[in-house]
Amino acid sequence: MSEIKAKPVKITETILRDAHQSMIATRMTTEQMLPIVDKMDKVGYHAVECWGGATFDASLRFLKEDPWDRLRKLRDGFKNTKLQMLFRGQNILGYRPYADDVVEYFVQKSIANGIDIIRIFDCLNDLRNLQTAVTAANKEKGHAQVALSYTLGDAYTLEYWTDMAKKVEDMGANSLCIKDMAGLLVPYKADELVKALKEVVDIPIELHTHYTSGVASMTYLKGVEAGCDIIDTAMSPFALGTSQPATEVMVETFKGTPYDTGLDQNLLSEIADYFRPMRDEALESGLLNPKVLGVNINTLRYQVPGGMLSNMISQLKEQGAEDKYEEVLKEVPRVRKDLGEPPLVTPSSQIVGTQAVFNVLMGERYKVATQETKGILEGKYGQTVKPFNQEVVDKVLTADEKASAITCRPADLIEPELGKIEEEMKQYKQQDEDVLTYALFPQVATDFFKYREAQQTGVDAKVADTKNGAYPV
Numbered sequence: 001m002s003e004i005k006a007k008p009v010k011i012t013e014t015i016l017r018d019a020h021q022s023m024i025a026t027r028m029t030t031e032q033m034l035p036i037v038d039k040m041d042k043v044g045y046h047a048v049e050c051w052g053g054a055t056f057d058a059s060l061r062f063l064k065e066d067p068w069d070r071l072r073k074l075r076d077g078f079k080n081t082k083l084q085m086l087f088r089g090q091n092i093l094g095y096r097p098y099a100d101d102v103v104e105y106f107v108q109k110s111i112a113n114g115i116d117i118i119r120i121f122d123c124l125n126d127l128r129n130l131q132t133a134v135t136a137a138n139k140e141k142g143h144a145q146v147a148l149s150y151t152l153g154d155a156y157t158l159e160y161w162t163d164m165a166k167k168v169e170d171m172g173a174n175s176l177c178i179k180d181m182a183g184l185l186v187p188y189k190a191d192e193l194v195k196a197l198k199e200v201v202d203i204p205i206e207l208h209t210h211y212t213s214g215v216a217s218m219t220y221l222k223g224v225e226a227g228c229d230i231i232d233t234a235m236s237p238f239a240l241g242t243s244q245p246a247t248e249v250m251v252e253t254f255k256g257t258p259y260d261t262g263l264d265q266n267l268l269s270e271i272a273d274y275f276r277p278m279r280d281e282a283l284e285s286g287l288l289n290p291k292v293l294g295v296n297i298n299t300l301r302y303q304v305p306g307g308m309l310s311n312m313i314s315q316l317k318e319q320g321a322e323d324k325y326e327e328v329l330k331e332v333p334r335v336r337k338d339l340g341e342p343p344l345v346t347p348s349s350q351i352v353g354t355q356a357v358f359n360v361l362m363g364e365r366y367k368v369a370t371q372e373t374k375g376i377l378e379g380k381y382g383q384t385v386k387p388f389n390q391e392v393v394d395k396v397l398t399a400d401e402k403a404s405a406i407t408c409r410p411a412d413l414i415e416p417e418l419g420k421i422e423e424e425m426k427q428y429k430q431q432d433e434d435v436l437t438y439a440l441f442p443q444v445a446t447d448f449f450k451y452r453e454a455q456q457t458g459v460d461a462k463v464a465d466t467k468n469g470a471y472p473v
Contacts, residue, residue, distance in 0.1 A: 004258040010046035010230040011251070011261055012084060012206065014244050015275065016074070017049040019234035022210065022242040023292060024282045026058035030070040036274045037077030043263055043271070045081055046230050047117050050074050051110075052085030056093045057441060060448045068113055068433040075114025082116035082143075088346070089122040089129040090411045094440040095347050097381075099414040100132045102421070106436050107136035113433070121147035121179055123348040126382030127167055128409040134172050144172060145206065147179035149343035152303060153336075155385040161193060162200045175204040175230075180219075181345045182305035183212035187222040194226035206230035210242055212305065214295035217245040217253070224259050236272050237279040241293035248272065302329045303336070308349040315357045324360050331356040334365075338392045339376050340384025351376060369396040379406035428453075 020028040033050075040048060051071050059067040074083060090097040092106050107118065118137045122129040125148055137144035146168040148161065168176050178185070178193065185193070190207070197205055207223045207230070209216045220231045232244050239246035251263045282288035298304070304312075312329075316322050335356045342348040351372040359365045366373075375381060377393055378401055393402065406413065418435070425438040428449035438445040454460040 006258045006260070008261055009224045009228070009254055009259045011247060011263065012047045012049055012230055012232045013040065013043070013045045013235065013247060014049045014232050015235045015238050015247075017051060017053055017055055017084075017086065018232070019238040019243045021054050021058075022244075023238050024287045026054045027062060027282075027287060028278070029063050030059075030065055030073055032278060033070075034073060034077060036271060037074065039267065039271055039274070041078050041081050043081075043267055045263075047082040047084040048078060049084040049086065049119075049232070051083065051115060052087055052093060052119075054093075056437075057444065060437065060441060061444050064448065064451055066437075066448070066452070068109075068431070068437070071110075071113045071115065083114055084117040084119060084145075085110060085115050086147075087118050087120045087133060089120055089133055090409075091123075091129075091347075092440060097129070097410045097414060098439065099417040100411060101416040101418045102436070102439050103132045103411075104136040105418060106439075107133055107142070108140050109433050109436060111137070111140040111142040115142065117143040117145055119145045119147050119177055119179075121149055121177075121345070122382065123149065123345050124342050124382045124384055125149055125164065126384075126409075127164070127171060129382050129411070131171055132411070138172050138174075143174045145175045145177050146171070146173040147177035147208070149345045150178050150180040150185055151182075151341075151343035152184055153341045153386075155341055158192065158196050160385070162196050165197050165201045169201045169203050173203060175206060176201060177206040177208055179345075180207070180209035181343075182303055183210040183214075183216055183299055184303060185209055185219050186213075186215050186300070187218040190219045190223040190228075191226045194223050194228045198227040204229040206232065208232040209244070210305070211240045211245060211295070212242050213297055213299040217249060220245055220250060221253060224254065235268070235275055237275040241295075298329065302332050303344055304329065304332055304353070305344060305349055308344060308353045311350060312353045312357060315354065319357075319361055321361055328356050328360045331359050335359065337386075338389040339373070340388050341386045342376070342384050347372070348376070348381070366392055366395050374401070378404070380410055382410060383407075425449075 016033055020026060056067045059065040059070060090103060092098055092103060110118065118133065120130050120133045130146055134144040134146060148164055165176055194205060205228050207220060207228045209219055224231065231250060233247040233250050234244040236246040236248050248265060248268045251261050251265060251268065254260050279288065313325065316324055316328065332352060335352050336342065336344065339352060344352060354370055355373045358368050358370065362368055374396060377388055377397055421439045422435045425435065428434060428446065
């Protein structure tokens with residue numbers, strides 16, 4: 001047997017973003033992160049994912065932290081390591097499409113404040129919703145990585161993935177990520193997929209998965225053997241379950257092989273020791289639910305990501321209908337098919353899950369359709385890979401709604417909005433980035449700005465008598 005050429009696999013560390021988002025609802029504070037940054041910086045990671053996704057919203061809403069300030073502090077600390085963020089295409093970090101001027105400005109400011117790699121995805125894999133962000137990242141000399149949301153279904157053939165990969169390379173992406181948010185990619189399919197992609201594109205391929213279904217480490221092993229360049233892992237205290245495979249385990253797996261990462265286990269062990277008390281504390285307080293640590297093979301049966309499962313269970317609990325759980329699970333694939341077979345990732349997962357709950361509880365399918373379901377059918381989120389079920393369209397949409405359905409890129413219908421947003425929030429602006437914070441989450445941002453001002457001045461606006469100009473000291 002001929003000697004295999006050395007091809008070390010690179011590691012993107014997720015503990016500062018996806019791992020704590022998946023395990024403890026994105027509650028890790030900047031203060032908890034900073035003391036370990038120096039050690040993490042010495043590891044030799046390909047990148048550290050530390051921003052974007054739900055971290056932006058959670059920082060403001062629950063932690064009363066400025067996400068931009070967090071990014072700047074992490075940038076100061078990571079002198080040798082690239083920083084990566086997750087970006088929802090035209091939705092940025094929010095839940096609706098934004099005008100191009102907002103997307104461009106957000107990319108510009110993210111890179112200016114320290115981001116090196118922007119991972120850009122769209123919940124429908126509609127490439128039209130990715131182009132603006134990719135072009136903006138290229139313009140700012142950042143690394144634009146396009147992530148294709150991996151899913152299963154009739155439409156998602158090898159030909160579909162290779163065709164998409166070629167288009168991603170052509171649109172200017174610097175690398176391609178297979179984003180398996182629900183842990184659906186099984187080992188031998190990963191081997192087949194990576195080999196097929198390697199034949200059609202020259203850009204690096206990164207593999208991202210979750211341990212939810214229990215196969216993720218084996219999927220990485222086969223993916224790397226097939227030629228995958230980078231894998232996403234999490235330090236062991238926040239690995240497995242709904243998070244990623246453990247960094248230390250994958251480093252050990254490839255040790256002494258052509259794929260040897262070269263990372264130092266002693267250093268990784270010290271980093272793990274730092275995060276372990278955090279995990280213990282989260283378990284003790286109930287912030288880390290033991291349920292998210294297990295393996296659920298139903299993920300493969302129904303393609304339901306962990307977050308979507310827990311959301312559905314709480315909806316059924318509220319209605320005193322937990323006995324309908326199995327029925328709802330079976331309804332999910334049917335609704336997904338009706339809505340053009342989208343991948344189940346934010347926000348499409350929530351839309352499909354909620355509609356499935358309604359269909360079961362009402363005893364009649366689509367007797368009630370949510371606004372979001374209507375939005376998908378009206379093309380407000382973009383184009384699905386398969387056509388909608390016409391019977392469902394006829395039942396849910398009025399004749400006028402059908403006539404005005406969007407067929408172009410949704411953002412083409414949105415006027416530039418940056419100027420208007422800036423005017424709206426100018427009383428709170430202390431830095432340029434505040435405009436973007438407000439653009440994404442107006443109400444949450446306003447509450448945060450008021451809190452920030454109270455901290456700075458020692459005056460709490462909530463208890464101030466503004467009418468008579470009386471302020472408590």
